[in-house]
Amino acid sequence: AQSVTQLDSQVPVFEEAPVELRCNYSSSVSVYLFWYVQYPNQGLQLLLKYLSGSTLVKGINGFEAEFNKSQTSFHLRKPSVHISDTAEYFCAVSRANAGGTSYGKLTFGQGTILTVHP
Amino acid sequence: NAGVTQTPKFRVLKTGQSMTLLCAQDMNHEYMYWYRQDPGMGLRLIHYSVGEGTTAKGEVPDGYNVSRLKKQNFLLGLESAAPSQTSVYFCASSYSWGRGGRPGELFFGEGSRLTVL
Numbered sequence: 637a638q639s640v641t642q643l644d645s646q647v648p649v650f651e652e653a654p655v656e657l658r659c660n661y662s663s664s665v666s667v668y669l670f671w672y673v674q675y676p677n678q679g680l681q682l683l684l685k686y687l688s689g690s691t692l693v694k695g696i697n698g699f700e701a702e703f704n705k706s707q708t709s710f711h712l713r714k715p716s717v718h719i720s721d722t723a724e725y726f727c728a729v730s731r732a733n734a735g736g737t738s739y740g741k742l743t744f745g746q747g748t749i750l751t752v753h754p
Numbered sequence: 755n756a757g758v759t760q761t762p763k764f765r766v767l768k769t770g771q772s773m774t775l776l777c778a779q780d781m782n783h784e785y786m787y788w789y790r791q792d793p794g795m796g797l798r799l800i801h802y803s804v805g806e807g808t809t810a811k812g813e814v815p816d817g818y819n820v821s822r823l824k825k826q827n828f829l830l831g832l833e834s835a836a837p838s839q840t841s842v843y844f845c846a847s848s849y850s851w852g853r854g855g856r857p858g859e860l861f862f863g864e865g866s867r868l869t870v871l
Contacts, residue, residue: 679862
């Protein structure tokens with residue numbers, strides 16, 4: 637089984653400041669890693685994902701994340717945030733299985749609420 | 755193109771009442787999922803389906819039943835609601851990986867907020 641821990645439940649920042657949202661995972665098998673974003677009163681949207689290859693992945697809205705296998709981490713970063721980035725962010729993991737018994741099921745972390753202040 | 759649509763969006767129940775949440779997707783996705791979202795706990799998988807006529811248990815299936823009689827619909831039922839089932843419920847869908855789908859690309863509905871008194 638996999639588990640995901642998001643180390644910060646809330647992160648307040650000022651507009652145009654950099655931000656890092658931390659995510660650690662635990663798994664006995666290879667995994668795929670994801671970040672989703674949830675804007676107020678909406679469903680979740682995929683921000684970015686790591687499947688294989690380069691450990692630095694870029695997503696939408698200027699976000700990027702780095703996969704660190706030795707530290708079992710997948711931290712999300714943005715060099716300069718905007719008010720519109722205010723949302724809840726979820727880190728998620730699934731087994732790196734080509735379909736098999738994982739069926740695309742995701743295990744989510746607890747979520748990090750990012751609040752960007754003017 | 756509506757994507758994933760959930761009905762109803764809000765519902766208040768009394769303990770012991772039953773109800774059904776409906777999820778409909780128009781993307782011809784094979785896989786469908788029901789998650790519940792609770793503060794500080796993220797999303798937890800209740801049940802999922804890998805095709806029409808199939809269902810399987812997720813992480814927190816107790817107290818819920820599901821059915822997928824048509825490929826585009828996935829129903830979540832509560833036979834006897836309990837206050838512990840007060841939550842926001844999200845339906846999601848995706849292509850199967852063997853048919854061009856990409857891992858982790860789930861498409862979510864906007865959620866159904868259920869309160870059980």
